[in-house]
Amino acid sequence: MKGIDIIEAVNDVDGKLLSYEAPNKKRLSRMRIPVIAAAILLGLGCVAIGAASLGRVLGTFTPIKTGTHGYTASFELKKFEWRDFKGAIAEAPDIIIEQYANYKPQPAWSNTIYPPGIYGKGFSTYDEAADYLGLDALTRITIPFDEDVGVTVIGDSEGKISQIYLFCDHIFITGDPSTGSYGGAFQATIFTENCDISSPFAGGDWGDYDPGRIEFGEFVTSKGVVCQYAEVGVGDRSRQLVVGYIVDSGILYRLGVNFDDGGLESAMEILKNWAEQF
Amino acid sequence: MDDGAIVDMFLSRDERAIDAIREKYGARLYTSALRILSDPSDAEECVSDAYYQAWDRIPPHEPRQYLFPFLAKVVKASALNRVKAQSREKRSAAFVELTEELENVISSSSSTEDEVESKELSRAIEAFLEGLPGEKRAVFLQRYWEMLSIKQIAEGFGYSESRIKTLLHRTRNELKKHLIKEGFLQ
Numbered sequence: 454m455k456g457i458d459i460i461e462a463v464n465d466v467d468g469k470l471l472s473y474e475a476p477n478k479k480r481l482s483r484m485r486i487p488v489i490a491a492a493i494l495l496g497l498g499c500v501a502i503g504a505a506s507l508g509r510v511l512g513t514f515t516p517i518k519t520g521t522h523g524y525t526a527s528f529e530l531k532k533f534e535w536r537d538f539k540g541a542i543a544e545a546p547d548i549i550i551e552q553y554a555n556y557k558p559q560p561a562w563s564n565t566i567y568p569p570g571i572y573g574k575g576f577s578t579y580d581e582a583a584d585y586l587g588l589d590a591l592t593r594i595t596i597p598f599d600e601d602v603g604v605t606v607i608g609d610s611e612g613k614i615s616q617i618y619l620f621c622d623h624i625f626i627t628g629d630p631s632t633g634s635y636g637g638a639f640q641a642t643i644f645t646e647n648c649d650i651s652s653p654f655a656g657g658d659w660g661d662y663d664p665g666r667i668e669f670g671e672f673v674t675s676k677g678v679v680c681q682y683a684e685v686g687v688g689d690r691s692r693q694l695v696v697g698y699i700v701d702s703g704i705l706y707r708l709g710v711n712f713d714d715g716g717l718e719s720a721m722e723i724l725k726n727w728a729e730q731f
Numbered sequence: 732m733d734d735g736a737i738v739d740m741f742l743s744r745d746e747r748a749i750d751a752i753r754e755k756y757g758a759r760l761y762t763s764a765l766r767i768l769s770d771p772s773d774a775e776e777c778v779s780d781a782y783y784q785a786w787d788r789i790p791p792h793e794p795r796q797y798l799f800p801f802l803a804k805v806v807k808a809s810a811l812n813r814v815k816a817q818s819r820e821k822r823s824a825a826f827v828e829l830t831e832e833l834e835n836v837i838s839s840s841s842s843t844e845d846e847v848e849s850k851e852l853s854r855a856i857e858a859f860l861e862g863l864p865g866e867k868r869a870v871f872l873q874r875y876w877e878m879l880s881i882k883q884i885a886e887g888f889g890y891s892e893s894r895i896k897t898l899l900h901r902t903r904n905e906l907k908k909h910l911i912k913e914g915f916l917q
Contacts, residue, residue, distance in 0.1 A: 454915065456830030457815065458852060459906075463875050464807045465853040466860060525824040556750075571775055607771055609758075616771060 526683070531703020532644045533588065535614060540587025542604075546612030548572055553610040570609060576602045582619050588643065590702040594730040596621050596639045597708075597723050608647070615648040637723070642705040672725065680728040684717070693717065697724040701731050734798040741789035748789075749782050756799055760806045766878040767810040769823040777809040784809075803877075829878060836903045855913045859906055870895060871902050 552569035576582040582602045583591050596602070602621045608614040619641040671681045682697040695717065696709040708727050712720040732751050740748035760781060764774035784805045794801035814822055860868055866888075873879045873887070881899075885892045910916045 454852075456833035457811065458849065459833045459856070460830065460875060461808075461811050461815075462849060462852040462856045463872070464804055464811065465849065466857040525827055527824065571772065605772065607775075610754075 526698065528698070528700050528705050530642065530644050530700065530705055531590070532646045532648055533590070533703070534646050537590070538586055538588050538614075538617075540585045542586050542606065542614075542617070545572075545606045545608060545614050549606070549608035549614070550610065550612040571605065571607050573603055573605045576604065578602060579619070579621070586617065586619065586643075590704060591619075591641065591643070592701050592704075592706070592731055594706075594727070597637060597710075597727060613647040614645055616645070617643040619643070637711065638707075638709045640707050642707070672728070674725070674729050674731065676729070676731070678728060678731045680724065680731075682724060693720075695720045695724060697728060699728060699731050706731070735795040738789060738793055738795045738798060741785065742793070749786065752785060752798070752802060753782060756802055759799065760802055763803050763878070764806050764810045766823055767807065767814060767826045773813060774810070777806050777813070780809050781805040807876075825878060825880065829875065832899075833875070833903070836907045852915060855910065855915060856906075858913075859909045863902070863905075867898060867902055870898050874899055 549570060549572070552572065556569040574582075574585065576585065579596050579602050580593060582604050583593060585604060602619070605616075605618040605620070606614055607616040621637075621639045667686075668684045669681070670684065671679050673679050678699060678701075680697045680699050682695055685694045685696075693713070693716070694709060694711050696707060699706045708724060710720040710723050732755060737748055737751045737755070740751060757778065760778045761774055764777040765771065768774050768777070781802055785802055788805075792801065814826075860871070863871065870884060870888070873884045874881075879887075881892050881895050885895045888895070907916065
């Protein structure tokens, strides 16, 4: 039996039992993830990496179970004001409001269910996507696999935009011919003043089978930027992954590279070349 | 709009019922899903699924007195299925913390079977909850059903966080004893 079994069982009890009398809850202020000193985290049995450097806030990594089952990572991100976005994304509030206004439930059997409050836009390059956002704080970089770039925008029925993701996902690129090809995923996570969620997220979860190992590390670029990374060996499947994280000006940039046995060096080189752009 | 009126709209197959639940409970349902999943788009899909499942399930169900729990159960079941079925899917940090809390209790005992019959376990937990005093039950459900943080629960009750932690610790131990008694743990 696992913890999730009990949570699932609690969720499955009679609905009448779940409508319990609870006190009126006060509305909480936005939760912020504090930068916790490494010593405190170690005291809690967690793993913390590094310390603040060059004005950049580093994240904390916590194995879900020591050495296995993935990890969670927490970063303190800036919540940008909507007026900071000067690109064509200015259309976003109207698009979202219209989505809500015109939303018609699809039949249950429809494959075109797309709820209001979220829309995506595709671009040919990272720069095109960055232009769409028009956010000065967004660093212009070259993604190792600069194709099929997308932006996802999330907002509410009043057109208040809360989260923006710029990504390039699951694209295979050709790496060093001697070590084969790589799969990679990039994402920039941007929160706005309307975002009421905190910023920890799962960095991976290999629930049913254990990764062979998870190691956390960091390296410093020639410009003094610290890139934190998690290196994961997944079970006996000979598949491995290294994911690098950089928080720059309150935006989280993440690059993950999959590689096969023997490909760590090349994957790290891809990560380091990417990090050098910050 | 009153929950009873919304349920009546479902019963009369009025599609505006979907708009009504989205307007009244959409944000809370989305938050519920995000407490399990870290990916906002996954959470959105779970909520969207719940709207259509509500359409399919009302009738025969008529949850006039517990519409939100009814919907939240659907959202969470959908989110939990994603977590279980797609093991690589990301879980929220808060959800990981919750499962670890429970596993700390379970891990000191061994399960009688590797695969626990989920319906039987639900019935056992239902009986356990029915036997709990109101406040304890509310705190337990706020933590493991609503998945609120200790801080949120403490603020809601006007208690200190340490008091809530102590209360939850005791309740988890009582749950463990109950599960041993019912044969789910040894």
